[in-house]
Amino acid sequence: MSTTRDVAVFVGSLRKESFNRKMANALAAMAPAPLKLEIVEIRQLPLYNQDDDANPPAASAAFKQRVQKADAVLFVTPEYNRSMPGVLKNAIDVASRPYGQSAWEGKPAGIISGSVSAVGGFGANHHLRQSLTYLNMPAMQQPEAYLGPLGDSVNAQGELIDKTRQFIVKFAEAFAVWVAQHAKT
Numbered sequence: 001m002s003t004t005r006d007v008a009v010f011v012g013s014l015r016k017e018s019f020n021r022k023m024a025n026a027l028a029a030m031a032p033a034p035l036k037l038e039i040v041e042i043r044q045l046p047l048y049n050q051d052d053d054a055n056p057p058a059a060s061a062a063f064k065q066r067v068q069k070a071d072a073v074l075f076v077t078p079e080y081n082r083s084m085p086g087v088l089k090n091a092i093d094v095a096s097r098p099y100g101q102s103a104w105e106g107k108p109a110g111i112i113s114g115s116v117s118a119v120g121g122f123g124a125n126h127h128l129r130q131s132l133t134y135l136n137m138p139a140m141q142q143p144e145a146y147l148g149p150l151g152d153s154v155n156a157q158g159e160l161i162d163k164t165r166q167f168i169v170k171f172a173e174a175f176a177v178w179v180a181q182h183a184k185t
């Protein structure tokens with residue numbers, strides 16, 4: 001029997017009607033059995049301040065502990081100005097410090113970027129990969145997930161259209177294999 005893997009999911013948009021959040025929720029509902037996906041909120045995090053490393057705010061400490069507990073992580077994010085949104089970068093910074101005590105260390109990662117344009121958040125996806133490389137996180141390379149235009153990926157009820165659903169299932173299956181290969185526990 002395969003081991004259940006705790007996958008912490010981070011959504012790069014705080015918007016109530018966020019397409020990326022809808023995508024993350026759909027993925028959580030469709031992921032193959034070994035993966036147990038949970039969206040971990042990032043909106044409550046104070047801006048990272050190195051002065052607080054020895055005594056971080058409670059919300060930051062709790063967030064870091066949650067990241068530490070995860071077997072793997074998944075980022076589902078829009079692109080803001082050709083990069084990842086600041087809220088997501090802040091969350092990454094918060095759990096990465098103090099130096100040498102990063103909670104991200106070695107965790108297998110997946111990235112889905114999405115935007116309302118056909119570019120599909122390519123810039124955000126690859127800026128994020130830059131940070132994950134530094135943080136020593138094996139980030140799945142294939143299938144690449146640049147979803148766009150996101151407005152065409154959902155129907156009037158906000159449900160994923162079949163083509164997007166099929167792609168998300170394929171992505172989730174590949175990610176389950178990736179996590180099994182790279183998870184530390």
Ligand SMILES: Cc1cc2nc3c(=O)[nH]c(=O)nc-3n(C[C@H](O)[C@H](O)[C@H](O)COP(=O)(O)O)c2cc1C
Nearest residue numbers: 013015018019020021078079080081082115116117
């Ligand atoms: C501050 C800001 C910057 C944006 N920059 C980009 C961009 O660089 N590329 C792009 O394709 N879309 C960009 N967009 C449009 C987003 O793709 C669109 O708002 C999308 O719906 C955001 O994802 P969400 O629905 O999950 O909130 C930007 C939107 C905002 C609010």
